Amino acid sequence: MLTLKLPDGSVRQVAEGTRPRDVAASIGKRLAQAAVAAKVNDKIVDLDSELPAGNGETSFQILTDKDKEALAVLRHSCAHIMARAVLRLFPGAQLAFGPALENGFYYDIDAPTPIREDDFPRIEEEMRKIVAESEPFERFERSVDEARELVRDLGQGYKVEHIDDDLKQYPSLSFYRQGEFIDLCRGPHIPHAGKVGAIKLLSIAGAYWKNDSSRRQLQRLYGTAFFSQKDLDAYLHQIEEAKKRDHRLLGKQLKLFTISQAVGSGLILWMPKGATVRGILEGFIKDELLKRGYQPVYTPHIGRLELYRTSGHFPYYRDAQFPPMYFRPAAGALDLAQWRLSAGHLAPEKERALKDFMDQAHFKVPGYEQAKNDEDRLEAVHRQVIKLLATMGIDLPDYHKATTAAERAKALLGWLEQQEGFLLKPMNCPHHIQIYKAEPHSYRDLPVRLAEFGTVYRFEQTGELSGMTRVRGFTQDDAHLFITPEQTEAEVGANIDLVLFVLSSLGLNDYRVRVGLRDPKSDKYVGKPENWQKAEQTLIDLVKSRGMNYSAEEGEAAFYGPKIDFVVRDCIGREWQLGTVQLDYNLPERFDLEYIGNDNSAHRPVMIHRAPFGSMERFMGILIEHFAGAFPLWLAPEQARVMPVSERFRDYGEKVENELKANGFRVHGDYRPEKIGYKIREAQLEKIPYMLVVGDKEQSAGTVSVRDRVDGDLGAMPLVDLIQRLNEEVKERRIRQVSTASADLTDRGAQFGD
């Protein structure tokens, strides 16, 4: 016998091997009808699965359409239904993975003729037919060999590959059959297709097989499903509402920022209103930093290449940077050729691009076309560079003395490395490090905390650019801390607290904390494993000791050290890293940083990189969506607008305006010959916190009629009262309105995978 503990606390005895379906039936007919799946010891299972033998109590719950977990099961089943429909309409389509998402599902499909959005209506129609037939989902199991044979017979090559790659070690694999459709799948599933109330295909996009960009790209069909049409409609409505908060839309409407193609993609132009908000945010954090022992610094936007070779950024992130600036054209050409060709895997189109470039630069390379491989091509380039240098009166004796291709390359690259060249800075740290190095340090000086709003440039891939959240030029509220190893815990802790303070000051409470750890299987990380071990443990201990919810994620560390990231979602559910605190044992090593300890000998400091906002651009983008453009009073670019009911009261209006300005508020007057309703409508749409209506009554009483953006007409009050009210609201940085709903189409938190 098995003892089941039900959600209401009651206990029930059933025989081993009983199915949840039977338990539901024994509880009540309506429950049995409503049942979608069951949760047994916190594991979600099919209604038809046999309850496991167990000692002690087994927690047991029937899931119905009221439960969120049941919706995930439904959506996973819908992924199957969609695949089945696609197979009917696109015979020969190959299936990859089809999980449920937080708000829907997808299936990765490789169809012989590509699926287009125009096909959605007939796919949906086919899905509705399948739903109407209400066929059951039936589970069965096979050994690995039988399973491989089965998926091969089904013509599903990706599934064969998946079994061979990842599933071989399991004793048996499960399948689900629904009518003619059979799919390798872990489950669980809804009992039959009739449970589906509403489905909708949403979009189609490319996705790589096993998330590997070197592998085949498949088509990912996104959809969503609900138990009822009403829920689907509500969800679609919510998406529409969320999209109205998009910072790209509001940024344009409220004249906060713009992007001009004349300047370039991914380069933000802050318009006066956006710049005002940014300036206030910068002032806010500057004050906070001074309180916390930071020292301001300023550093240039470019630095010598050598600096970034030393830091490792130039070689490591080569293809994500704006091209280096060399004084000698030959150096630029050699550099480009070297980089492209020595990467070793030059795709034909990239090689063509390289050739085009050299052609445009009138950089003809004899022998290049005839060369058989990259080494020969590189050598041909080197020969040409030597000739070019000779014409400029530059001679490289080492090159001519060299007897092998490798020696010649070395001589030339040696020359290249000596060439004066500059890089738009992709990071502020090397500059701050030079400030640290400008004077000797005693352990008594540490921590040294150098802060700068440092603008950096990174050449992000075109497909990544997005409004203010992913850009090619951005300003970090950056600082670098140089500390003794013993200070690590205290300083990282203080920075976590600073980030938390900043986020809470803005009412940004909907974030998650990610502790980025190295991926032990990867070789991209530098530094000693024992340093990593220690650093990772320190970070985890710190977030734990603060009782923060966090997820430790392997492979999310920076190449030089582990980090803590604060991640928020935008209005369509995409995640963005804002604040970050990163530990670094690498750069102090590379730049040979020192401090003198109390033993009078030199020691290596540890560095902390941190940016509570992340970047001003991304933070602003997220903030626009967070407030739906309605900034709280302390941040609002225009805090109040004076509007006389007619031109006759312009003088009094100006008096009010000037009085408020004298008290430090950002105020404008709307003295156009428009009706008051029109002025209010406009100010309301511009999300101005306070509208100050003045007319005859106000003028004679020395008051203003206050209309609040949130609460509407507050009636008349003396000007001094208004000033006091505004002062308080600003001083407390009061937040009265935020928007949190996000329409999430993209969550990666798959709960069930095939």
Added chain:
RNA sequence: GCUGCUGUAGCUCAGCUGGUAGAGCACCUCAUUGGUAAUGAGGAGGUCUCGGGUUCAAGUCCCGACAGCAGCUCCA
């Protein structure tokens, strides 16, 4: 970078199966001097993203570039 979709006035969009462009809002002018989300009338504004091609004729069809959007990959 990859896959797909999109690109018409400052903004939001219309423009049927090819026959040299249209609306609303915004803007400008004039009248109106008003009481809490749109006063009325008039006017100006476009190399239909750019470059090729097909055609007697291209905003419309084809090819390419660029840019934007969604997703994937990347993200110091």
